[in-house]
Amino acid sequence: MLKIKDLYAGLGGKDILQGINLEVKAGEIHAIMGPNGSGKSTLASVVAGKEEYEVTRGYITFENEDISELDPEERAHKGIFLSFQYPVEIPGVSVTNFIKTAINETHKSKKMDDMPASEMLKMIKEKADMLEIDRKFLSRSLNEGFSGGEKKRNEIFQMAMLEPKLAILDETDSGLDIDALKVVANGVNKLKSKDNAVIVITHYQRLLDYIIPDFVHVIMNGRIVKSGTKELAYELEEKGYDWIKEELV
Numbered sequence: 001m002l003k004i005k006d007l008y009a010g011l012g013g014k015d016i017l018q019g020i021n022l023e024v025k026a027g028e029i030h031a032i033m034g035p036n037g038s039g040k041s042t043l044a045s046v047v048a049g050k051e052e053y054e055v056t057r058g059y060i061t062f063e064n065e066d067i068s069e070l071d072p073e074e075r076a077h078k079g080i081f082l083s084f085q086y087p088v089e090i091p092g093v094s095v096t097n098f099i100k101t102a103i104n105e106t107h108k109s110k111k112m113d114d115m116p117a118s119e120m121l122k123m124i125k126e127k128a129d130m131l132e133i134d135r136k137f138l139s140r141s142l143n144e145g146f147s148g149g150e151k152k153r154n155e156i157f158q159m160a161m162l163e164p165k166l167a168i169l170d171e172t173d174s175g176l177d178i179d180a181l182k183v184v185a186n187g188v189n190k191l192k193s194k195d196n197a198v199i200v201i202t203h204y205q206r207l208l209d210y211i212i213p214d215f216v217h218v219i220m221n222g223r224i225v226k227s228g229t230k231e232l233a234y235e236l237e238e239k240g241y242d243w244i245k246e247e248l249v
């Protein structure tokens with residue numbers, strides 16, 4: 001589904017990502033861990049096509065198509081979803097209206113008609129119930145005054161509505177209380193299928209008790225320096241990152 005080959009990317013003439021290789025197949029969950037500033041969010045942004053970053057070497061394909069030249073909207077329409085570590089506020093646009101617009105934009109890009117209002121409402125109700133989201137929440141302005149947990153829940157709601165092929169969740173666990181963490185993880189697990197894939201970026205092994213990854217990768221200095229199974233996450237929780245550094249020298 002997603003293939004990243006020898007990817008160098010950064011900004012201002014400096015590469016933050018320095019030779020990333022990663023393949024994510026349909027049906028898989030990959031976790032990405034690594035110290036602060038190692039390039040995790042940058043990798044997510046580059047895959048999603050954020051324009052401030054420049055790819056200087058290597059390539060990214062999604063479903064066997066080179067997506068390097070596509071803008072973020074086009075990538076989203078192809079089924080790539082990125083949740084932000086720091087989501088933006090959009091005053092005056094409700095959670096519901098934002099998602100309606102996003103869905104119909106996707107329909108438009110596929111030359112499909114708008115989703116009928118009744119169908120949209122039904123879907124909103126279903127997904128909100130699944131994620132235990134209060135109806136009142138849906139009419140609030142997007143991210144305005146949202147608590148950390150509400151922002152994260154809203155992201156998962158967007159993801160549930162958009163049904164992406166590849167979801168990249170950047171620190172979805174930060175700021176969630178234990179109950180919210182379970183709801184969010186549960187949502188991700190329910191949305192999981194053999195046809196889609198998830199990349200979770202996290203600092204803590206805790207999330208991976210609920211969203212069980214097939215692979216865990218460690219990024220340091222813009223490179224994947226170690227990959228393993230979920231056992232690797234336990235090892236990191238226990239030992240930190242220094243032992244990997246030592247292994248590398």
Ligand SMILES: Nc1ncnc2c1ncn2[C@@H]1O[C@H](COP(=O)(O)OP(=O)(O)OP(=O)(O)O)[C@@H](O)[C@H]1O
Nearest residue numbers: 011016034035036037038039040041042043052085
């Ligand atoms: N837009 C930007 N402008 C300047 N520097 C940037 C920008 N984006 C990333 N960087 C730098 O690139 C490096 C990697 O940042 P990135 O956000 O990818 O780290 P991260 O692994 O997600 O860290 P964290 O765990 O703290 O979220 C950092 O040194 C950061 O300051």
Ligand SMILES: [Mg+2]
Nearest residue numbers: 040041042085
């Ligand atoms: Mg980050």
